[in-house]
Amino acid sequence: MSVYIDPAVAGHLRGFEMPERLGFGTVMAPVMFRAVCQDGCWSGGELVPYAPLALDPAAKVLHYAQSCFEGMKAYRTLGGGVSLFRPERNAARMAHSAERLCMPAVPESLFMEGVRTITAYCANLVPASSGESLYLRPFLIGTQPDLAVSASTSYEFYVIASPSAAYHAGHMRLWVEREDSRAAVGGTGDAKVGGNYAASLLSISRLKARGYDQSLWLNPGNRHTVDELSGMNFFAVMEGELHTPRLNGSILEGITRDSLIQLADALGYTVHERDIDIDDLLALVKSGTCSEAFACGTAAIVSPVSLLGDGEQQYELAQVPGPVAEHLRQSLLDIQEGRAEDRFGWMEAVEPVTT
Numbered sequence: 432m433s434v435y436i437d438p439a440v441a442g443h444l445r446g447f448e449m450p451e452r453l454g455f456g457t458v459m460a461p462v463m464f465r466a467v468c469q470d471g472c473w474s475g476g477e478l479v480p481y482a483p484l485a486l487d488p489a490a491k492v493l494h495y496a497q498s499c500f501e502g503m504k505a506y507r508t509l510g511g512g513v514s515l516f517r518p519e520r521n522a523a524r525m526a527h528s529a530e531r532l533c534m535p536a537v538p539e540s541l542f543m544e545g546v547r548t549i550t551a552y553c554a555n556l557v558p559a560s561s562g563e564s565l566y567l568r569p570f571l572i573g574t575q576p577d578l579a580v581s582a583s584t585s586y587e588f589y590v591i592a593s594p595s596a597a598y599h600a601g602h603m604r605l606w607v608e609r610e611d612s613r614a615a616v617g618g619t620g621d622a623k624v625g626g627n628y629a630a631s632l633l634s635i636s637r638l639k640a641r642g643y644d645q646s647l648w649l650n651p652g653n654r655h656t657v658d659e660l661s662g663m664n665f666f667a668v669m670e671g672e673l674h675t676p677r678l679n680g681s682i683l684e685g686i687t688r689d690s691l692i693q694l695a696d697a698l699g700y701t702v703h704e705r706d707i708d709i710d711d712l713l714a715l716v717k718s719g720t721c722s723e724a725f726a727c728g729t730a731a732i733v734s735p736v737s738l739l740g741d742g743e744q745q746y747e748l749a750q751v752p753g754p755v756a757e758h759l760r761q762s763l764l765d766i767q768e769g770r771a772e773d774r775f776g777w778m779e780a781v782e783p784v785t786t
């Protein structure tokens with residue numbers, strides 16, 4: 432398979448000016464990768480100028496939410512190169528999400544071609560300060576114009592890219608969400624789908640009004656063990672050991688979560704993947720046994736939690752940011768930005784293409 436490069440791409444890249452302030456996911460690279468799937472058959476990939484999509488108003492994605500996505504980063508590494516972090520894990524997770532929504536998986540080779548091509552052509556747009564990155568957003572949508580409730584026969588796969596500043600979500604105040612659920616038992620909690628985010632927004636808007644930043648979601652089946660945040664996984668530190676909810680079908684399997692577990696283990700920490708009862712956790716925070724907590728995900732990497740709110744009660748974490756969170760964040764970022772040896776083989780260098 433070889434990628435078709437639209438002749439207008441070079442001009443769009445040359446005409447692009449990097450704004451002074453980047454923000455996170457706000458500035459879009461002037462090109463995008465796309466491929467289409469008709470009746471199970473994938474076209475070749477194309478790199479084309481960034482532009483609005485033409486979608487039929489009856490396209491299934493707009494009505495029945497056949498849509499899944501990924502979030503990943505290209506990092507500027509020591510010495511000036513550009514590397515992707517564990518991209519094949521994103522390819523595999525997107526295939527899993529697609530399967531859950533009865534969509535055809537984007538073949539791993541096509542997914543990799545998409546993220547490599549846009550990164551190669553946008554290599555100059557990967558910002559260089561520590562914490563900054565080119566954020567990549569691959570997504571897949573069902574486009575068949577037909578209001579019948581059935582899986583679409585046509586799909587489009589895109590990768591867009593956003594040169595981004597460091598994502599600061601530090602000192603998060605979490606609200607223990609005891610009413611709503613973001614995902615259902617047997618539902619789509621372990622798939623990266625927009626619908627899960629839509630289901631989380633009302634909770635977030637309610638808690639923002641009360642001075643909190645994020646919901647801490649409980650398991651939708653038992654309503655008393657901790658699952659995760661809306662877009663990040665959760666860790667607690669108790670007497671120097673790490674505790675994180677075990678994968679239970681309603682938690683999204685974060686690649687940062689998995690990387691931190693491997694890294695923590697290699698750094699000599701004990702990591703427990705287990706059910707964490709929310710009332711036990713709150714009591715341990717209160718007694719000081721749980722001294723730190725943090726959330727993790729591609730965007731923010733590791734963000735410390737300062738407070739857990741449950742109804743009228745507030746439970747403050749003793750160490751914000753705690754030493755364990757700081758150690759893990761720095762160790763992971765050192766690998767991603769090429770300052771530390773890539774002992775796990777997580778980084779994949781991309782050769783820049785100049786136009």
Ligand SMILES: *Cc1c(COP(=O)(O)O)cnc(C)c1O
Nearest residue numbers: 661662663683685686687728729
């Ligand atoms: C994307 C996501 C995460 C974090 O996954 P990473 O691969 O670490 O970025 C965690 N929870 C949810 C619900 C997510 O959508």
